[in-house]
Amino acid sequence: MGKKRTVFFACLLLFTMLLSFTNAGITTESPLSVGQTLSSSNGDYELGFFSPNNSQHQYVGIWFKGIIPQVVVWVANREKPITDSTATLAINNNGSLKLFNGKHGVVWSTGEAFESSGYEAELRDNGNLVVIDNVSGRTVWESFAHLGDTMLPFSALMYNPASGEKRVLTSWKSSSNPSPGEFVGQITPQVPSQLLITRGLTPYYRTGPWAKTRFTGIPLMDDTYTSPFSLHQDANGSGSFTYVDRNFKLSRIVLTSEGSMKRFRHNGTDWELSYKAPANSCDIYGVCGPFGLCVVSVPLKCQCFKGFVPHSIEEWERGNWTGGCVRRTELHCQGSFTGKDVNIFHPVANIKLPDFYEYASSVDSEECYQSCLHNCSCLAFAYIHGIGCLMWNQDLMDAVKFSAGGEILSIRLARSELDVSKSKKTIVASVLSLSLFVILASAAFGFWRYRVKKHNAHISKHAWRNDLTLQDVSGLEFFDINTIQNATNNFGLSNKLGQGGFGSVYKGNMQDGKQIAVKRLCSSSGQGKDEFMNEIVLISKLQHRNLVRVLGCCIDGEEKLLIYEFMLNKSLDTFVFDKRKKLELDWPKRFDIIQGIARGLLYLHRDSRLKVIHRDLKVSNILLDEGMNPKISDFGLARMYQGTQYQDKTRRVVGTLGYMSPEYAWTGVFSEKSDIYSFGVLLLEIISGEKISLFSYGEEGKTLLAYAWESWCKSKGVDLLDQDIANSCHPSEVGRCVQIGLLCVQHQPSDRPNTLELLSMLTSTSVLRPPKQPTFVVHSRDDESLSKDLITVNDMTQSVILGR
Missing domain, CATH: 1.10.510.10 (Transferase(Phosphotransferase) domain 1)
Known part of the structure; x- marks a missing residue:
C-alpha cells in the first residue's frame, strides 16, 4: 500500500511539473493550455498565455524568456482576447494552428494547409513560431510572415504585387491593448524603396530613399555606420527589408502606440535604446508643406526654398506652415537654349530628399543634370552614390535641412532668380565700400587699445591656468578667445541660446564644422574664480551618457568661458x-x-x-x-x-x-x-x-x-x-x-x-x-x-x- 501511494505521488508530481514548465512542441496529441509555455531550444524566447498589465483579457504571445518586465514581441489573437481559463492552442491534421476559447469555439487560427499524417508547431531560436509538416519537413506557416508591432533579427518587411502579399508592422492600440493601433510601418514599392510610417492613411514619418546600406534621410547612417539592415528589390517588382543584428544576442525594433519606431538592444542587464524615429519635429511628415524646408532646430524653423515665398504670409507668421511655399518667378522652360529666362539649377546641401521621387537611371551626375534640364516637367534632381539619378516632377514635399549629412538637391529656378541675388550682392558691396574709409580711419586707434588689452589679458590668463594643474584638468582644451568670438559671431544675439543664473549661453560653429555651446560667465554673477574652477575640474572628470560633456575653457581677462558639447x-x-x-x-x-x-x-x-x-x-x-x-x-x-x-x-x-x-x-x-x-x-x-x-x-x-x-x-x-x-x-x-x-x-x-x-x-x-x-x-x-x-x-x- 505504501509503495502504491509513493508511485501515485511521484506521478502527480511529474504531471504538475509538466504543466508548470514547458512543452517540447505543440502536436495534435499535445496542445498548449493556460499556464503552460513553449520555449525555444536556446532559452531566449517563450510562447504562452499572458495578460497585459494583469487585465482580465488573455492572449497567446511570444516574449523574451526570463527578462523582467515582460516584453511581448508577437501576439496571435490581437483582436479577440480570451477569458476562459480552459483555453487551449492546438493543431489539427490539416496543419491549422487554432486557439480555442474553452467551450466558446475558435477565436484565432492560421488557416489550413492540407491533410497530412502529422503536424507540429515549434518555437525557433530566432523567436519565429513555425508549423511543420512532419512528413516533408516543410514549413507551412510562420509567425514571421504575420508580424505584429515588432521586428526581430532575421524577420522582414516585404511586398509582392504579384501575389498581393505584404508584411508590415502595426502598432498596439496602447501598452495594455495589443489590438491593431493607428500606426503602420512598411517599405514602399517605389524604386528605391523607403521606410514609411502612416497614421491611418496619412503619412507620418519616412526615412528617405535607400542607398545600398543606408537610408538617405537618416544622418546617423553615414559612411562610418555599420548597417544591420538590408533591402532588396528585384526586377519582378517585389521587395524585402531585413533586420539582422549580429552584435547583440537580443534586440528588437518596435513600432510604438505613439508612432515611434524604436530599436532596442539588451546589454545583459537592461534594454538600451539605440535609435528612435521620429527624433524631432522636422521628422513629422510635411510639417512645412510643399516647397517648404524644415530646419532642424529648437524650436523648429520652416523656410522656403530659394526662389519660393510663403503661400500665405499671414498663416506663415502664425506658425501654420502646412500651406507651404509657391514659386516667386514662373518657369519658362527652354531646355538648353540660351536667353534671359533660361532655367538654372540651384544646389542645396544637407537635405533629406523630398518625397515623390522617380528613379531615372544609374548614369553619372552630369547626365543626371542634362536629363532634368531637357525635361520641362523635372523640378529638381539629385545624384546619390549608391542609387544614381533621382528626379522630382511633383511638389517638393517633406524636405528637411540637416546641420550635417544628407544629400545635395538641385532645384530648377528661373534665371532671373539668380540675377536678383546678384543685385543684392552689388548693393551690399557698395555699402561696404562706403564704410571702408571709416573703418580704416579708426583702425590705428583701435589697434593701440587692442595691444594694451592683450598684454593685460595675457598676464591674467596665465595666472588662471597656473591654478588649474595638469592633474586637475587632464585632457581639457584651452581655447583662444578669438576662436570663440569667431565661432559665436562675437557673442551675437542670433547665437544666444539662453540666460542662466551665472551668465549667458551661446551657440558656436567651429571652423571644422563642429557645433559647441559656450557658457559666458558675467563678471557681476555670483560665480567667481572658485565656482568656475570647481566646474572645470569636476565636469572634466565626470563621463556619463546622462551628463553634459565639457570640451574646454577659455580665460581672457574678465572673460571666463566654458565650452560644452552642443x-x-x-x-x-x-x-x-x-x-x-x-x-x-x-x-x-x-x-x-x-x-x-x-x-x-x-x-x-x-x-x-x-x-x-x-x-x-x-x-x-x-x-x-x-x-x-x-x-x-x-x-x-x-x-x-x-x-x-x-x-x-x-x-x-x-x-x-x-x-x-x-x-x-x-x-x-x-x-x-x-x-x-x-x-x-x-x-x-x-x-x-x-x-x-x-x-x-x-x-x-x-x-x-x-x-x-x-x-x-x-x-x-x-x-x-x-x-x-x-x-x-x-x-x-x-x-x-x-x-x-x-x-x-x-x-x-x-x-x-x-x-x-x-x-x-x-x-x-x-x-x-x-x-x-x-x-x-x-x-x-x-x-x-x-x-x-x-x-x-x-x-x-x-x-x-x-x-x-
Whole structure:
C-alpha cells in the first residue's frame, strides 16, 4: 500500500511539473493550455498565455524568456482576447494552428494547409513560431510572415504585387491593448524603396530613399555606420527589408502606440535604446508643406526654398506652415537654349530628399543634370552614390535641412532668380565700400587699445591656468578667445541660446564644422574664480551618457568661458513649460527623460570616481540632445565628498528657491538626500508641466507640492499629469511617478529614498511605501501662521541664501 501511494505521488508530481514548465512542441496529441509555455531550444524566447498589465483579457504571445518586465514581441489573437481559463492552442491534421476559447469555439487560427499524417508547431531560436509538416519537413506557416508591432533579427518587411502579399508592422492600440493601433510601418514599392510610417492613411514619418546600406534621410547612417539592415528589390517588382543584428544576442525594433519606431538592444542587464524615429519635429511628415524646408532646430524653423515665398504670409507668421511655399518667378522652360529666362539649377546641401521621387537611371551626375534640364516637367534632381539619378516632377514635399549629412538637391529656378541675388550682392558691396574709409580711419586707434588689452589679458590668463594643474584638468582644451568670438559671431544675439543664473549661453560653429555651446560667465554673477574652477575640474572628470560633456575653457581677462558639447534641443524647460512644444514630449518620452536623469544622478552619487552632490538640480539644468536624451549640466555649485561621508555643511547656501531641501535651506546641511529632494520637485514639474515657482491652485493658492499631495490622495496622482498629453499616458505609471516624487520631497531626509533606491523604484514594479504629507504643503502661501510652525529663512544667521 505504501509503495502504491509513493508511485501515485511521484506521478502527480511529474504531471504538475509538466504543466508548470514547458512543452517540447505543440502536436495534435499535445496542445498548449493556460499556464503552460513553449520555449525555444536556446532559452531566449517563450510562447504562452499572458495578460497585459494583469487585465482580465488573455492572449497567446511570444516574449523574451526570463527578462523582467515582460516584453511581448508577437501576439496571435490581437483582436479577440480570451477569458476562459480552459483555453487551449492546438493543431489539427490539416496543419491549422487554432486557439480555442474553452467551450466558446475558435477565436484565432492560421488557416489550413492540407491533410497530412502529422503536424507540429515549434518555437525557433530566432523567436519565429513555425508549423511543420512532419512528413516533408516543410514549413507551412510562420509567425514571421504575420508580424505584429515588432521586428526581430532575421524577420522582414516585404511586398509582392504579384501575389498581393505584404508584411508590415502595426502598432498596439496602447501598452495594455495589443489590438491593431493607428500606426503602420512598411517599405514602399517605389524604386528605391523607403521606410514609411502612416497614421491611418496619412503619412507620418519616412526615412528617405535607400542607398545600398543606408537610408538617405537618416544622418546617423553615414559612411562610418555599420548597417544591420538590408533591402532588396528585384526586377519582378517585389521587395524585402531585413533586420539582422549580429552584435547583440537580443534586440528588437518596435513600432510604438505613439508612432515611434524604436530599436532596442539588451546589454545583459537592461534594454538600451539605440535609435528612435521620429527624433524631432522636422521628422513629422510635411510639417512645412510643399516647397517648404524644415530646419532642424529648437524650436523648429520652416523656410522656403530659394526662389519660393510663403503661400500665405499671414498663416506663415502664425506658425501654420502646412500651406507651404509657391514659386516667386514662373518657369519658362527652354531646355538648353540660351536667353534671359533660361532655367538654372540651384544646389542645396544637407537635405533629406523630398518625397515623390522617380528613379531615372544609374548614369553619372552630369547626365543626371542634362536629363532634368531637357525635361520641362523635372523640378529638381539629385545624384546619390549608391542609387544614381533621382528626379522630382511633383511638389517638393517633406524636405528637411540637416546641420550635417544628407544629400545635395538641385532645384530648377528661373534665371532671373539668380540675377536678383546678384543685385543684392552689388548693393551690399557698395555699402561696404562706403564704410571702408571709416573703418580704416579708426583702425590705428583701435589697434593701440587692442595691444594694451592683450598684454593685460595675457598676464591674467596665465595666472588662471597656473591654478588649474595638469592633474586637475587632464585632457581639457584651452581655447583662444578669438576662436570663440569667431565661432559665436562675437557673442551675437542670433547665437544666444539662453540666460542662466551665472551668465549667458551661446551657440558656436567651429571652423571644422563642429557645433559647441559656450557658457559666458558675467563678471557681476555670483560665480567667481572658485565656482568656475570647481566646474572645470569636476565636469572634466565626470563621463556619463546622462551628463553634459565639457570640451574646454577659455580665460581672457574678465572673460571666463566654458565650452560644452552642443545640445540640439536646448534645455528641458523649453519643452515642459511651453504651450506648443510640450506636445512633443508625450508621456513615454517624459518617462524616458525621468529615468535618464535618475541614472545620471546615480552616477554622480555612487558610480563616479568623484562622489558629487550637484546642489542645483532643476529642469533648466537638464539639457536634451538630438535624440531627446537628458543630460545633467551646470556643476558650478556641485560639491565632492569622499568615502562614506554623505553629509556636509556650508555657511553659504546657494541654489534655486523651490528646489532646495528644508535642511539645506535652513541649516546649510547638504547630502545625497538634498539632490533627491530637488529631483522630486523636478519630477513633479515634468509630470504636471507646471513651474514650482509660479504654480498657484485654488483660492488658497496651493503650491505644486500641495496640489501633488491632494492629487495623490484623491486619484493616486493620475490627474496631476499635464492634460494635453493625457491620451499618451499609462495611468499606473503616472501614479507611481507621482508617489515617487512625493517620497523624494519628504521633510525628513531619512524618509527619502537614496539614489539607488530611486532608480529601482522607477524601473521596477515593486510595491512602494506610502508618502507622508510634505511639510511645505501643510500651510498655504498666505497662511500667517507659517512662521510660527516652521523655521523660515528669515530666522537664519549662519547662512546666506543665494537664489537663482
